[in-house]
Amino acid sequence: MKRKDLETRRRFLKKSSFAAAALTLSSGCSEGVSNKNLDYSIPKNGFHGKSENRRNWSGDIRSGKVIFVAHCVLNQNARIVDAADFPAMHDQLLDYIQKAKVGIIQMTCPETYCLGLGRFDVRVGLEHPAGMERLLRLIDDLIFTIQEYLFQGMEVVGIIGKEGSPSCGVNQTWYNESGHGEGQGVFIRELKKKLRNNKLDIPVIGVADHRQNEAIEWLERELFQS
Ligand code: SF4
Structure with missing residues (x-):
C-alpha cells in the first residue's frame, strides 16, 4: 500500500x-x-439460546451458511507423524467452499486435543476413560456451537470428517497396524451419538485426501440442487 x-x-x-x-x-x-x-448464565445442558439473544442477521453481506470441517483439512501440521498429504491444507476443497460463500468452522483436532501432537496408539488413547472424558468435552463444545448457529437462524450445511482416520473417519477408518477399512473413527462415532441425542439432523460426510472431488460433488448437491 x-x-x-x-x-x-x-x-x-x-x-x-x-x-x-x-x-x-x-x-x-x-x-x-x-x-x-x-x-x-449457561444452564447445565450448555445451550444458552434465549429469545432476547436472537438477532437479525440480514443487514449485511454474510451468507448465513457455515460448514464444520476436520481440523487437518485446514492444517496438515496436526497430522500424526508421516501422515500429512499436503504442505498445509486441502486446497481443492477449501477453494470450492470459499467460492460457494460458506463460512468454515475448523473443528479442534480431537487427537491433538486429547493425546497431543506426538501421539501413538490413537484409538487406544481415545477409548481410554481419560481420553474419552476430554473427547466428550470437545464434542459438547461443538454441539453448543452448532446449536447456537441454528438458533440464530443460520444454516449448518454439514460436518466434514476425514476418511481413513481412527478419529475422524466417517466410512473408512484405521483400527491398528493390522486393520483398517470400513467403519467410523472414535470422534465421529461419539459426535453422531450426541447429534442424535440432541435431535440435530446435520449431514456428516468424510473427505478422502486424494478424492476431494467427491466431497465437492456432495456439497454441490447439498447447496445448489436440493
Ligand atoms: S484427528 Fe482428525 S483432525 Fe486430527 S489429524 Fe486426524 S483426521 Fe485430522
Missing part, C-alpha cells in the same frame, strides 16, 4: 472508531451494545 493510501486509511479508521464510540455513548441500548440486564 502506498504511503498516502496508508495515511488515508489510518485517518478513516481513527474517525470511524471515534464515531462508533460516540454512538455507543449516546444510545444507551442500541444494536451491538450489551444490555446489562440480559442473563448470560
